[in-house]
Amino acid sequence: MTPISAENIVMNYGKVKALDAVSLKVEKGELFGLIGPDGAGKTSLIKILGTLLLANSGTAEIEGMDVVKQYQNIRRQIGYMPGKFSLYQDLTVEENLNFYASIFGTTLEENYDLIKDIYKQIEPFKKRRAGKLSGGMKQKLALSCALIHKPKVLFLDEPTRGVDPVSRQDLWDMLQSLKKDNITILVSTAYMEEALLCDRISLMDHGKILATNSPDGLIANFEKPLYAIRSGNSFKVIKKLKDYEHANSVYPFGDWVHYTDKRDTIDPLEIKSYLENNDTTNVEIKQIKASVEDCYMSLTSKNQNYEPA
């Protein structure tokens, strides 16, 4: 049975098309990422799959059950961690966990093994109120609560939003460790580099899925040769490259600038001498493998310029 499947899901908010005929299949035990910026439709899709929102049209099934007709059965088998911290701030860590366990007719002891790796990190603070926890600890508690009933499918909506790099890595380590329990995980994020930590991903933009693939598969599909260029002054490199008549795309990446050319074959030395003739010194240039972010920007390059409706 496919844990998550959706076909032609459409969701409109007034005139805004939040989801525009989205189809998706996630396999058993997969860690699957929905990757895209705010407004791409990630939250709407997760809410529809989690039976919290009714789509305008289209169908979706979780573990073979229809999200509209069998929503009650689905809810017993899924865990959901919303983007906003939604536990009871006035209850302690332990009270929150016991509360969620009892709602699902289970106990902390019964499923302790499943959450042990995550929970033991906050167990020393089990008498502390949830509202008094640090951001990273709140997340560990929220994840523990979402797992307490041993769900088959886990939904996480932007768990790493506004989270520092250390806590972000902790969270991904936790998600990877859940794979051994064969839980299917659908997670959304706006951090493109987190795509590499997923088995498969869908890149989303303006209510559409642009591509679904493994991170490696996606990167292999990047069409043009990609070059990384730098000199002491990246702002200057960006400006000069944008003025270059053959430039196709010019994007800063850290202290490098990623560049593609309109022509099919190019000599990197030609670009180097172009820059050096335009008072840029110490130019380094090398051909590189694309990142997920390069792929995303290449797929969305048409709609970078906002056109009023």
Place this chain on the structure above:
Amino acid sequence: MSQPEKAYSISVENLTKKFDDFVAVDKITFNVKKGEIFGFLGANGAGKTTAMRMLIGVLEPTSGKGEVAGFDIFKNSRKLKKHIGYMSQKFSLYDDLTAKENMRFFGGIYGLTNKEIRNRTKELLTHFGMEHIEKERVSSLPLGWKQKLAFCTALMHKPDVVFLDEPTSGVDPSIRRQFWEMIYETAEGGVTVLVTTHNMDEAEYCHRISMMVAGKMITVDTPQNLKDKYKLETMGEVFLHLARGYEKEHAITAS
């Protein structure tokens, strides 16, 4: 209202903020040059927001010294506010007003004349290639464009220093880069920029960065020097190295 040229736009010495027994910001010391893009990094809860709130004059420090745009943050916090721009993490424009109306509104708050507002609005929107959105209601703009507009409103009164608190969180990757080009151009024009981000490739775009852990500023340096020093490839790795290393060394348990 011009101030004598100072070497630094921001200069802070042993700045400290305590909430009862809790030391949120613990004797931080650093200087930021005019026209510099200064990255303000740190883990969640490390004290970045508290420090920034003191620098923009909305939170009184417990002790230490601080000067921003030539104004003492203890004695002159009112005057200081006229010379800085601030863009908060949470989107703070009026959804029901158009782009131009928002700029007009914020220009008015800063006491600009009608003529100044007209000229400055045109200047900023043209300069950043945003004229076509001037009549758009803010609610209809994608997040990235809202953030670009919020940046323009923060520049309405020609501040000497702008503070940007996680301006690109959740923003489309290509618009995020346009936003950074705006930051670069603004800094080239002599405006000092202090910016927080959790996006480590953006840390590389800063001239210098600082890193806060548990209320302390544990390092201030250029991204390149930090990568060389720890023999690491990216600022992401530097961040993890510094944050984890410090936690280990000082046995900080979650608080």
